[in-house]
Amino acid sequence: MSVAVIGAGWAGLACAIDLAAAGLRPLVLEAARQPGGRARGVAVDGQRLDNGQHLLIGAYTDTLALMRQVGADPDALLTRHRLFVASPELRLALPPLPPPLDVAAGLLLARGAGWGEKFRAVRAMKALEAAGWSAPPEQTVADWLAATGLAGGVLARRLYAPLCLAALNTPLEAASMAVFARVLWDSLGAGARVPGATDYLVAAADLSAVFPDPAATWIAARGGAVRTSARVKSLVPAVAGWSIELDGAAQETIEARQVVLAVAPQHAAALLPDIPAAQATRDLLAGYRYEPIATVYLGLSPGIGLARPIVQIDGPAPDDSPAWVFDRGAAGNPGVLACVISARGPWQALPEAELARRLLAHVRPYLRAAGQKAPLRDAPPLAWHKRIVEARATFAASAGLGRPAAITLAPGLHLAGDWTWAPWPATLEGAVRSGRRAAAAVLGTARENG
Structure with missing residues (x-):
């Protein structure tokens, strides 16, 4: 060859x-x-899911x-959603404005954070832009949040920390701000270069x-x-x-x-x-060094799903990072939720059944029956669950x-x-x-x- x-x-x-x-x-x-x-893709409980x-x-x-080159049409295989955060403390959505006004307006209009925190967040993003979306090599994301006055706030807990964990799979105390700054540049800061750069693209197939x-x-x-x-x-x-x-x-x-x-x-x-x-x-x-990622699948009734395609919930244990939950209905798995937990934490010691039970309890406020707008009063029965853990999913950034x-x-x-x-x-x-x-x-x- x-x-x-x-x-x-x-x-x-x-x-x-x-x-x-x-x-x-x-x-x-x-x-x-x-x-x-x-x-x-993998086969789980007779369905095509993902590893x-x-x-x-x-x-x-x-x-x-x-994807387009090999005949996999992104418009058919991926569903597109404007960036939003639906969590227990924060509601944020980017309005239909030209970038970078959409990001600034999204931060300022977010529900759950105080005005002082919102203005600090906008100022922090402008400072990153002025610095060429770069940071000192030894600076951590936790250091940056502290320096910008955002540490301990709602935006830190429900926006920056979850985004950092989702992208870097590394706890804030160790995560590289230089790497996170590049992630922010290629997403929140890329709207003028790439239309729809901040959009979520959720797979509509395995x-x-x-x-x-x-x-x-x-x-x-x-x-x-x-x-x-x-x-x-x-x-x-x-x-x-x-x-x-x-x-x-x-x-x-x-x-x-x-x-x-x-x-x-x-x-x-x-x-x-x-x-x-x-x-x-x-x-x-x-x-x-390497960090794990767990995907916990929850099998519910086919008539039950999330109010939004993606929501953010509290982690299964008090010291765990927030988890992201995806509704697999659009991927051909009605009634199936995929809960993603990034980086190591107390969740690793929980038996699979207990982990599934806690995640279901946290996601219940976001569950809806088909055709209903009101959340379910009680957690629905769990037909099955499956935990898939990549022990060394990514290198620690x-x-x-x-x-x-x-x-x-x-x-x-x-x-x-x-x-x-x-x-x-x-x-x-x-x-x-x-x-x-x-x-x-x-x-x-x-x-x-x-």
Whole structure:
């Protein structure tokens, strides 16, 4: 093979799409039984759900472009909603005004926060804009909230903290403000560049149908291949490129002139070849820490759903971060709620049944019977529940965290993955953009070598 991509997550698939579009025939090797990585469909209780609930936003321009390229229509597969926050303490919605007036007006018109806090929030956003949406490398989000006078307020608890946890999956006390500032720039600050940048894009199908499956089909139709259940055991230099040894009784070895390593950082650390050029990246990854994400599915009657597509509730335990709850009805799962809890916390010690019970109690005020506007008086019976935990879902985007200085470690060896796309946190868009950058590096090397 001229090029092999190790990993069929969204980064590896994005890389392979651009390579196939340029006329190459990439071989994508995936250890799991299906492509998609941490964002793929799974079967739960006879339904197609996801291995973790994900939210895209309108600023994900590369992801949306690749979806269209492989024939996955975003307008049909994603439902679009203007940014809003529905929580126990705060109600916020962006009005239909041109940016950046919509963000400022949304903050000032928010219900639940005092006027002093609202003005401090607008001032803080203007200061971030004046600073080029940047922050000192060692500053945490908690430090920034304290410096702006927002710490301890409703907006900190119900807007900034949940947004930070959702995007960075890192507690505020450790989360990098430089990374969070980039998230704010690419969402709240992107309206003038990208129409609808702040919009929520909620999947109207399981995530495999949204991108991984159409991508794999598109790659195969152009001479490439996505090979699943193909776990890579080792990657070593060869005479004409790289030798990839697969795990298994057959002891199969694949030769490739170029390789893109598009896997999670913990897996990249184990697969990096034992060469001096990879030592700096190996040392960098040794200092990475990881945070979990739990998606708890609650199965209710098909006639029951949320008042809004997404709501925010208190965490299951007093010291837990707020949880986001998604109504799966639009995705073909009526009566199913997906509750997402980011980062470590007391929730990890709760048995699944107790965790489901507490989440259902918190979400009850937002539940509605079909055709009714009034909330349910009592919590409905829970037909089933399922907790899916990614123990090391993302790297912790901590203040001062180092990211790879280069993605080409040696001739014909390139890196991809959300962890390589600085200063973004671990997002699907970061993964896609990193994959496209790696494809450009492969094509550049191919041109240099004739």
